[in-house]
Amino acid sequence: MVRPKYSQIFQYIESNFPMGSKPSPMESFWVKDIESNQYPNLNGPVSEEKATFSSPEEAAETIRSFAKAAGASIVGFSDVTDDIVFLGAEVSEKNCIVIAYEMDREAILTAPDPPAGIEALRAYWRLGRIVQSTAAFIRYMGYPARGHQVRTYLKDPPTILNTLAAYKAGLGEVGRNGLLITREYGPRVRIGTITTDLPLPKRGPIDLGVDRFCSTCRRCLESCRGKAIPYEKDQSGKYTIDPKKCAPEFAKYDGCGICIAVCPFSNGSGGGSDP
Numbered sequence: 001m002v003r004p005k006y007s008q009i010f011q012y013i014e015s016n017f018p019m020g021s022k023p024s025p026m027e028s029f030w031v032k033d034i035e036s037n038q039y040p041n042l043n044g045p046v047s048e049e050k051a052t053f054s055s056p057e058e059a060a061e062t063i064r065s066f067a068k069a070a071g072a073s074i075v076g077f078s079d080v081t082d083d084i085v086f087l088g089a090e091v092s093e094k095n096c097i098v099i100a101y102e103m104d105r106e107a108i109l110t111a112p113d114p115p116a117g118i119e120a121l122r123a124y125w126r127l128g129r130i131v132q133s134t135a136a137f138i139r140y141m142g143y144p145a146r147g148h149q150v151r152t153y154l155k156d157p158p159t160i161l162n163t164l165a166a167y168k169a170g171l172g173e174v175g176r177n178g179l180l181i182t183r184e185y186g187p188r189v190r191i192g193t194i195t196t197d198l199p200l201p202k203r204g205p206i207d208l209g210v211d212r213f214c215s216t217c218r219r220c221l222e223s224c225r226g227k228a229i230p231y232e233k234d235q236s237g238k239y240t241i242d243p244k245k246c247a248p249e250f251a252k253y254d255g256c257g258i259c260i261a262v263c264p265f266s267n268g269s270g271g272g273s274d275p
């Protein structure tokens, strides 16, 4: 399996297209909290005393219950395979937990206006807390666990390709807009991953009919002001967004997000089941 290469897109945006508006105190706090408190604490010491589970399914249910109590919307499990680990990153754990966190529908549907970008940042902050605390809980139960950064525009490059990890864990399918589309919330989610050696069950990808729907829908493609969304899949069979075409619009609107707002699947009101 080929390891993905990080596009450095946020560094490209930062150096070429300064973001539009000045952040509010709350937005500044979220960013500071992610960088100073969440990110350095994604890993830590493991308790000597090990919890015992009768099966991988029981361990998964324990973790799912904790993550849901912390605020997770959907929780799934998969293997750590080369195609989800960015080139240059080191991940020694064999299993992963993938968490999706719903972004508020009303706010996201305003994209590209500011409430959408603010909601996306809030979701990064909130999901970071969920990932950090769930990884800490697994270590508390005596198993190594490492949270991976959720917000990709930190100084360090990301380690896990969250969208693909979520697809492999059965949380949804990847749409023409390049985003994970879940049954419950469509692309209106942020995704985070925890890797661990605790044995867990694997669900595998699911077919929600998204790929067939995208082949005729094209609503995101027609609404994208940067013309960054493709008509056709690339040679690897995926729709690949052109990050350099997306970047100026992303910067101009502090997050853009039109391709989330116009997607018919974004109208989902949740209430579905975990994979």
Ligand code: SF4
Pocket (backbone or CB within 6 Å): 223, 224, 225, 226, 227, 228, 229, 241, 245, 246, 247, 249, 250, 255, 256, 257, 258, 259, 260
């Ligand atoms: S964020 Fe905006 S510019 Fe970028 S792909 Fe989506 S719609 Fe296009």
Ligand code: SF4
Pocket (backbone or CB within 6 Å): 175, 176, 177, 178, 213, 214, 215, 217, 218, 219, 220, 221, 262, 263, 264, 265
């Ligand atoms: S807007 Fe249409 S084509 Fe684009 S991801 Fe959503 S369903 Fe697919």
